[in-house]
Amino acid sequence: MKHSAGGLYTTKRQNNGLVFDPRTKLILLIEFDILMFLGRSLFYEMGVFLLCSLILAVGGHRKNAIKCIGIFAVCAAIEQLIHPYMSHSLISLVYFAVALIRKVLPIFILTKWSVETTKVSAFVAALWKMRLPKNMIITGSVIFRCFPTIREEWTAIQSAMRMRGIECNARSLLFKPSETITYILIPLFISILNISDELAAAALCRGLDNPGTHTCMTEIGFKRQDVALLILVTGIFAGMCIVRILGVRL
Incomplete structure (x- = not known):
């Protein structure tokens, strides 16, 4: 793929996906970290996970998004199957492990996507x-x-x-x-x-501790896809915070 003189972050697509600003990815990670703990129901977590998978698909990781959806579905199915047998200690341990995987999976896939699609510079x-x-x-x-x-x-x-x-x-x-x-x-x-x-x-x-003004050959900036994604996720995040303040549990 050809890049413009400004660097990697252009409005073009890369690896069949949109390219996002690193600050957008950091904001998304913080918001999704909090979103995962604002609700406890399976349907709520499923919605958050589908939103994470949509971001991965738009960002060019469609195969990983499909794999993660499959892992989430398997974990949810295992939980439903073993829930009636929670009186056994071993079953309870398995249930805890599966629930933990289901909880951290959205954050894990977003972190992996952010690291793999962002240059250090x-x-x-x-x-x-x-x-x-x-x-x-x-x-x-x-x-x-x-x-x-x-x-x-x-x-x-x-x-x-x-x-x-x-x-x-x-x-x-x-x-x-x-x-x-x-x-x-x-x-x-x-x-x-x-x-x-x-x-x-x-x-x-390399001069990172230099008190002077630092320059970088890599051009970064918020594009239309960054603004659209931040408005969507931040709107959902703000709505969930208001819902929890009102005392509604999901």
Whole structure:
């Protein structure tokens, strides 16, 4: 796909989906975090989840949206099937796990979509435009850069340990807990610490702590799709807050 001289964030489509401003994604994450806890009924959560899936589909992740809808439907079906047998402790544990997955799934898919569709440079530029404190910007930049690097480290550690006959899965944790923790999890945690230190040093070398005005080659800005999506979600969010203030439970 061709980009304009301004950078990635243009009015064109990317990966068969609309491109949104990083600030729009941050606002959506905050609003959906609160929306998930404003209602408890299955129909309410289904509506919130369908709205999240619609955002994913519009943003170019149609396959992920369909997969997540399937996961949500399976979790809801399992809850309805095992609800009459809640007196058993094991059934209650399964019910709790399924309900937890159903609760965090919308936030997880939105976070995954935001990370995969936002360049680090655009994210940092958005933080500067929001006029946040410098410490928050540096920390956010380091954290945002950590995710892809940690994923690469995790893949490398898994490949190395697989050659030694050690897998990181539920079976290995159950039958070989000491080996799994020693040869997989501990190296991963050490790598994360080293990565965070190196990224923080790299951010300082690139001048993130410079008190002067910062510039960025990536152009960001609110487009028509950003305004439309924010009006829709913020309107629903405000309506739900008013409903809860009036004492109506959903």
